[in-house]
Amino acid sequence: MTSSESSILVVGTVALDDIQTPSGRADGVVGGAAVHFSAAASLFAPVHLVGVIGDEYPIEELVFLRDRGVDLAGLQKKSGNSFRWGGTYHADMNTRDTNHTEVGVFADFQPVLSEEARSARWVFLANADPTLQSFVLDQIDEAELVACDTMNYWISGSLDPLMDVISRIDMITLNDEEARQISGVSNLVGAAKWIQEQGPRYVLIKKGEHGAAFFSGDDIFLAPGYPLMEVKDPTGAGDAFAGGMFGQIARLGSLEREGICSAVVYGCALGSFTCEAFGPGRMVNLTLEEVEERVEELVDLTRVKTASRMGER
Amino acid sequence: MTSSESSILVVGTVALDDIQTPSGRADGVVGGAAVHFSAAASLFAPVHLVGVIGDEYPIEELVFLRDRGVDLAGLQKKSGNSFRWGGTYHADMNTRDTNHTEVGVFADFQPVLSEEARSARWVFLANADPTLQSFVLDQIDEAELVACDTMNYWISGSLDPLMDVISRIDMITLNDEEARQISGVSNLVGAAKWIQEQGPRYVLIKKGEHGAAFFSGDDIFLAPGYPLMEVKDPTGAGDAFAGGMFGQIARLGSLEREGICSAVVYGCALGSFTCEAFGPGRMVNLTLEEVEERVEELVDLTRVKTASRMGER
Numbered sequence: 001m002t003s004s005e006s007s008i009l010v011v012g013t014v015a016l017d018d019i020q021t022p023s024g025r026a027d028g029v030v031g032g033a034a035v036h037f038s039a040a041a042s043l044f045a046p047v048h049l050v051g052v053i054g055d056e057y058p059i060e061e062l063v064f065l066r067d068r069g070v071d072l073a074g075l076q077k078k079s080g081n082s083f084r085w086g087g088t089y090h091a092d093m094n095t096r097d098t099n100h101t102e103v104g105v106f107a108d109f110q111p112v113l114s115e116e117a118r119s120a121r122w123v124f125l126a127n128a129d130p131t132l133q134s135f136v137l138d139q140i141d142e143a144e145l146v147a148c149d150t151m152n153y154w155i156s157g158s159l160d161p162l163m164d165v166i167s168r169i170d171m172i173t174l175n176d177e178e179a180r181q182i183s184g185v186s187n188l189v190g191a192a193k194w195i196q197e198q199g200p201r202y203v204l205i206k207k208g209e210h211g212a213a214f215f216s217g218d219d220i221f222l223a224p225g226y227p228l229m230e231v232k233d234p235t236g237a238g239d240a241f242a243g244g245m246f247g248q249i250a251r252l253g254s255l256e257r258e259g260i261c262s263a264v265v266y267g268c269a270l271g272s273f274t275c276e277a278f279g280p281g282r283m284v285n286l287t288l289e290e291v292e293e294r295v296e297e298l299v300d301l302t303r304v305k306t307a308s309r310m311g312e313r
Numbered sequence: 314m315t316s317s318e319s320s321i322l323v324v325g326t327v328a329l330d331d332i333q334t335p336s337g338r339a340d341g342v343v344g345g346a347a348v349h350f351s352a353a354a355s356l357f358a359p360v361h362l363v364g365v366i367g368d369e370y371p372i373e374e375l376v377f378l379r380d381r382g383v384d385l386a387g388l389q390k391k392s393g394n395s396f397r398w399g400g401t402y403h404a405d406m407n408t409r410d411t412n413h414t415e416v417g418v419f420a421d422f423q424p425v426l427s428e429e430a431r432s433a434r435w436v437f438l439a440n441a442d443p444t445l446q447s448f449v450l451d452q453i454d455e456a457e458l459v460a461c462d463t464m465n466y467w468i469s470g471s472l473d474p475l476m477d478v479i480s481r482i483d484m485i486t487l488n489d490e491e492a493r494q495i496s497g498v499s500n501l502v503g504a505a506k507w508i509q510e511q512g513p514r515y516v517l518i519k520k521g522e523h524g525a526a527f528f529s530g531d532d533i534f535l536a537p538g539y540p541l542m543e544v545k546d547p548t549g550a551g552d553a554f555a556g557g558m559f560g561q562i563a564r565l566g567s568l569e570r571e572g573i574c575s576a577v578v579y580g581c582a583l584g585s586f587t588c589e590a591f592g593p594g595r596m597v598n599l600t601l602e603e604v605e606e607r608v609e610e611l612v613d614l615t616r617v618k619t620a621s622r623m624g625e626r
């Protein structure tokens with residue numbers, strides 16, 4: 001297996017975030033889906049990051065990604081402002097209000113992928129305009145797994161291009177509300193089945209503190225949310241989830257059932273770490289050993305022996 | 314072990330419900346916490362039901378409970394109307410509006426427990442006025458596990474008597490919003506810790522379709538929600554959950570960690586069955602074999618092998 005064959009490609013925002021949570025406030029924090037995804041995935045495998053920043057971006061704060069093996073050759077710098085998002089989280093941390101979204105140089109981003117990027121084996125199209133996701137999809141050669149993320153904004157305003165993307169990919173990641181919205185089905189299992197019928201073999205429904213439900217054909221796997229005593233900032237947790245999941249899939253090098261379920265648990269672990277600090281703060285020094293420990297904790301949290309299995313040890 | 318030593322006592326409402334869900338409507342359905350609890354628990358162990366009904370109650374619809382070994386000697390009949398509740402569920406089935414609550418003969422219910430009831434080993438004080446819960450608690454001799462359920466109404470309006478009950482029991486069951494409300498702590502783990510500090514060794518937080526979190530000392534166990542394709546009527550699911558959990562604990566006859574965690578999964582299974590029909594409709598013919606099958610399904614839904622455990626089979 002060559003390096004590119006085992007590597008991950010992520011295309012998405014590299015942003016500055018202004019975040020208010022019950023735990024505090026932070027302005028101009030480096031963030032964006034591609035950053036949170038890469039920070040998680042690069043613990044496991046080589047990552048090609050494709051994105052765009054403006055003149056003012058504090059690029060030195062992304063050095064930790066390069067140190068961890070993230071290829072930043074696809075990170076363009078353009079004249080103008082970086083993508084900037086501001087949001088305020090409510091007391092229960094499960095809901096938030098968006099204060100501002102300034103798309104900046106990301107508005108007309110049309111990346112031409114390098115040879116290495118286009119031949120990545122695992123591809124994640126982070127939340128973005130489905131037109132951009134399509135533009136990238138057209139350049140993908142022979143990936144084994146292509147996933148896309150999306151959000152309510154595109155479901156409401158760009159449904160046709162989004163459904164076109166969905167028909168062409170292997171996996172979609174969205175949260176429970178988005179799954180209900182895009183399918184028009186209020187039951188989550190029904191919503192996932194509806195989405196699968198539009199194309200994707202795999203549907204990952206992220207449920208925040210409640211973990212995630214992973215649908216693969218007729219099979220369902222449920223992963224618990226890690227019970228954090230304190231959530232500092234949930235921003236990027238969904239992208240770190242996807243990054244952890246892709247990282248573990250890339251490390252295993254297969255989509256076999258047992259491996260992909262373990263990858264969902266790795267996703268939960270990485271999502272939870274991201275919540276422990278503002279921006280990618282917790283990810284900077286996170287080690288694979290700490291991740292493995294949390295994964296074992298997560299497995300233990302749901303481990304149970306039933307009557308017929310009491311004999312197993 | 315005598316019969317009373319392995320038996321379960323439940324004290325709570327025996328009601329008529331008027332239920333509207335996206336799946337349909339049913340009026341005057343037999344229900345109430347004590348009925349839903351008993352329907353579940355009696356699959357596993359003898360149950361003493363203590364409650365009160367009015368003249369008009371269709372007692373013949375509770376014959377299935379007697380056939381399953383529920384002792385109805387503590388079910389009083391009084392002149393007046395039965396407890397009656399009406400509610401409308403929203404599209405996602407996770408939230409509901411109460412249309413009416415007519416307390417009827419339950420208003421001045423002050424049961425004097427029989428010898429068999431007061432010596433039950435496992436006691437569940439279903440959701441009711443904490444003053445009633447206290448009145449029953451005073452009569453309990455030597456139960457090994459006493460649990461109470463409650464709701465936002467009592468947290469808002471009868472906090473002092475409720476906190477007195479909570480200081481005297483072993484376990485409380487509540488949903489996530491109620492846990493946040495009673496503790497004033499928005500983080501669920503923090504909320505559970507706060508509640509444990511008020512007395513109960515065990516805190517069971519019911520999360521509807523997301524399953525349940527069970528706190529025992531510093532230990533946490535997470536059980537998945539069963540992914541139902543269709544939810545007909547969630548009324549009573551929380552009480553059936555408690556009934557399934559108590560039933561399995563009574564059957565095992567111990568509060569050892571492994572057993573009590575399996576009991577939480579049995580609770581999830583019974584809660585999910587209750588959602589499949591209006592009122593206790595699904596429970597009438599439910600068999601223990603079907604329950605065991607669903608428990609195995611639930612265990613499989615979260616079963617995962619991580620890297621370090623790939624060798625285990």
